[in-house]
């Protein structure tokens with residue numbers, strides 16, 4: 363059997379709703395993929411520790427890419443950090459001098475700044491680009507992230523691919539928002555769940571009708587016949 367690697371988003375993908383509750387059918391289906399011998403790795407804008415703990419308790423590969431690609435956790439004391447949080451904080455101050463923004467109450471971040479979705483991202487992008495601040499902003503539909511330039515879910519997941527010798531053609535990405543698009547482009551097969559914006563669906567190789575966790579179950583059922591190919 364050809365081992366595939368599922369790179370799976372969390373919020374809006376393996377959850378039941380915006381509240382973050384895990385869709386047990388989706389988790390069960392992903393755990394079954396792991397049982398078949400495939401890799402299943404969470405790639406999220408959440409902290410890498412949240413993703414790591416979910417991977418442990420969820421029975422997936424005990425690796426997690428968090429902070430929108432800025433931090434990869436391989437174990438309790440093994441964290442790889444990509445990006446410079448100081449630069450992101452400077453950008454926050456620059457944005458805040460012109461726009462009212464609120465930091466989202468999330469678990470501590472090592473490499474990025476996370477904001478509530480209470481402002482127009484494009485307005486903030488104009489501010490940081492005009493000042494050439496070396497950051498990128500992205501909206502996961504759950505939060506707005508300020509990461510160092512060049513840091514996104516693809517760069518974070520590439521660290522895992524290099525460490526594990528995973529080929530792009532063997533990666534299957536599943537996600538729901540703009541922050542998953544870099545991962546889609548990196549993957550041999552990418553799947554957008556039904557609640558994804560049409561621009562996200564267009565960036566994926568396929569999309570399903572069902573939303574979030576139900577969409578993950580639908581997607582895995584759809585591609586199951588191809589997974590047994592060598």
Ligand SMILES: O=C(O)COP(=O)(O)O
Nearest residue numbers: 372373406407408502504
């Ligand atoms: O943006 C976040 O913090 C979480 O969102 P994600 O799991 O969909 O990447």
Ligand SMILES: [Mg+2]
Nearest residue numbers: 371373374538
């Ligand atoms: Mg998401």
